[in-house]
Amino acid sequence: MHPWTPDSWRGRPALQLPAYPDAPSLQTVERRLQALPALIFPGEISQLRERLAAVSRGEAFLLQGGDCAESFDEFGQEPVESTFRVILQMAVVLTYAAACPVVKVGRIAGQFAKPRSSDTETAGGVTLPSYRGDIINGSEFSPAARQPDPARLLQAYSHSASTLNLLRALAQGGFADLHEVHRWTADFVRRSPQGERFEELADRITQSLAFMEACGFDATRAPQLHAVEFYTSHEALHLHYEEALARYDERKQRWYGASAHMLWLGERTRQPEGAHVEFLRGIDNAVGVKIGPSAKPDDVLRLMDLLDPGQQPGRLVLIARMGADKVAERLPPLLRAVRQAGRTPVWCCDPMHGNTVTSSNGYKTRDFERILQEMSLFFAAHAQEGTYPGGLHFEMTGQDVTECRGGAQALTDARLEERYRSACDPRLNGSQSLELAFRIADVLKSARR
Numbered sequence: 038m039h040p041w042t043p044d045s046w047r048g049r050p051a052l053q054l055p056a057y058p059d060a061p062s063l064q065t066v067e068r069r070l071q072a073l074p075a076l077i078f079p080g081e082i083s084q085l086r087e088r089l090a091a092v093s094r095g096e097a098f099l100l101q102g103g104d105c106a107e108s109f110d111e112f113g114q115e116p117v118e119s120t121f122r123v124i125l126q127m128a129v130v131l132t133y134a135a136a137c138p139v140v141k142v143g144r145i146a147g148q149f150a151k152p153r154s155s156d157t158e159t160a161g162g163v164t165l166p167s168y169r170g171d172i173i174n175g176s177e178f179s180p181a182a183r184q185p186d187p188a189r190l191l192q193a194y195s196h197s198a199s200t201l202n203l204l205r206a207l208a209q210g211g212f213a214d215l216h217e218v219h220r221w222t223a224d225f226v227r228r229s230p231q232g233e234r235f236e237e238l239a240d241r242i243t244q245s246l247a248f249m250e251a252c253g254f255d256a257t258r259a260p261q262l263h264a265v266e267f268y269t270s271h272e273a274l275h276l277h278y279e280e281a282l283a284r285y286d287e288r289k290q291r292w293y294g295a296s297a298h299m300l301w302l303g304e305r306t307r308q309p310e311g312a313h314v315e316f317l318r319g320i321d322n323a324v325g326v327k328i329g330p331s332a333k334p335d336d337v338l339r340l341m342d343l344l345d346p347g348q349q350p351g352r353l354v355l356i357a358r359m360g361a362d363k364v365a366e367r368l369p370p371l372l373r374a375v376r377q378a379g380r381t382p383v384w385c386c387d388p389m390h391g392n393t394v395t396s397s398n399g400y401k402t403r404d405f406e407r408i409l410q411e412m413s414l415f416f417a418a419h420a421q422e423g424t425y426p427g428g429l430h431f432e433m434t435g436q437d438v439t440e441c442r443g444g445a446q447a448l449t450d451a452r453l454e455e456r457y458r459s460a461c462d463p464r465l466n467g468s469q470s471l472e473l474a475f476r477i478a479d480v481l482k483s484a485r486r
């Protein structure tokens with residue numbers, strides 16, 4: 038294998054990257070990013086890998102979720118806090134049901150670049166470059182907004198740094214204390230059936246804590262009750278940005294990606310000879326790979342050889358995103374081939390990306406029941422093949438958006454326009470996310486048995 042360097046990807050075909058008209062400006066920005074502090078430190082990356090190693094042994098469960106694409110405009114405390122809160126709630130529901138630790142990873146603090154099916158978009162007879170995420174261009178349909186602008190890389194760094202600062206405070210500063218579990222429910226969820234169900238669960242947790250404390254258990258000595266570990270992730274799509282944030286860990290003598298704890302390869306950029314695989318093979322982070330319905334067993338094994346030649350526990354997360362109608366047929370041969378090769382990656386289910394449809398009024402949407410169906414079939418495929426269903430990966434937000442259809446709120450096509458805020462793919466709202474956690478909790482419980 039040829040030697041890896043942070044820029045060795047530049048010799049490979051790089052799909053889904055914009056052509057910047059002003060190359061010198063891009064280079065200036067890259068140099069500035071190289072001089073900025075790392076957002077993530079090597080010790081945190083090792084810790085996440087240990088947690089994922091536990092998942093791969095069937096001792097824990099991975100919950101990964103957040104925006105399809107973070108936005109520079111929808112920025113502030115509320116969106117971050119509400120998403121964090123719903124992830125905590127989902128994790129509590131799953132932990133309680135499966136009696137196992139849940140590793141919490143946000144699609145957050147860096148999820149700014151989007152792969153697109155088409156390079157251009159046409160509206161009203163005008164054709165412009167597609168929106169590719171706020172790190173590249175703007176979502177507004179105008180020639181100026183759609184021009185790729187290198188200055189956006191610095192904005193993405195600064196938004197990521199602020200978001201991460203808030204997440205660290207939320208995770209460690211008292212908000213995530215289990216004694217506060219009643220405060221995690223947003224008002225619009227509280228009045229729903231799943232809000233009420235969560236309140237019952239919160240009551241049971243509060244009573245259990247009170248009982249244990251009455252028995253002499255000293256809660257002040259149990260840091261796990263007062264804080265959570267929360268990790269960040271995004272798609273490693275914008276390689277100029279990722280290269281500029283690669284840092285060398287002198288102690289381990291390894292490079293790592295300092296933009297997030299975990300980075301993943303998208304379905305559209307996982308070519309074995311491509312630039313994205315080349316970059317990710319050289320860094321020490323946990324690495325995810327999206328696996329769509331066209332993937333053959335040999336494709337998956339080849340990617341595993343390239344990205345994890347040493348077969349290190351907790352290094353690889355294979356994120357199956359097959360679609361509810363294909364998962365039962367396409368996933369089992371992959372699970373079998375990986376098991377027969379003696380490999381134990383984390384297997385995770387993304388029930389969002391294979392289930393996107395267009396509503397009768399022209400919105401990109403997803404059906405709650407199809408999402409649930411793909412997850413159930415994912416668990417069934419693992420039961421059939423004797424492998425461990427290690428996690429779930431969602432596009433979701435804590436806010437009260439109307440982007441996915443169905444769920445107990447029974448969102449219909451007509452209601453999508455009420456609060457459709459995503460600039461790219463539809464997300465589950467806070468209520469739908471919590472409902473999904475309850476609906477999948479029983480499946481997880483029996484899978485772990």
Ligand SMILES: O=C[C@H](O)[C@H](O)COP(=O)(O)O
Pocket residue numbers: 105151152153154155390461462
């Ligand atoms: O979120 C993922 C992708 O960017 C998205 O599914 C691609 O969407 P498109 O088919 O509208 O380009």
Ligand SMILES: C=C(OP(=O)(O)O)C(=O)O
Pocket residue numbers: 105152272302303304305327358390
């Ligand atoms: C683009 C994404 O997914 P996929 O690569 O699976 O299409 C995503 O998760 O944002």
